[in-house]
Amino acid sequence: MPEQSAAGQxxxxxxxxxxxxxxxxxxxxxxxxxxxxxxEDESFPASDPPSNY
Structure with missing residues (x-):
């Protein structure tokens, strides 16, 4: 007989x-x-911001 859980299943x-x-x-x-x-691919390090800033 299969084991049953507390919920009866x-x-x-x-x-x-x-x-x-x-x-x-x-x-x-x-x-x-x-x-x-x-x-990660789209980000940049804070120490190297984009040149258009």
């Missing part, structure tokens, strides 16, 4: 929720990394 359903949450976090982290890389 089979243990597999809880594992599936955890897996989906982990996948969502991974997608979110990958998106954040892409934004950081984009910002």
């Amino acid at each position: 089979p243990g597999g359903a809880e594992e599936e929720k955890l897996r989906l949450a982990a996948e969502e976090k991974k997608r979110h982290d990958e998106h954040d990394e892409a934004l950081v890389e984009e910002w």
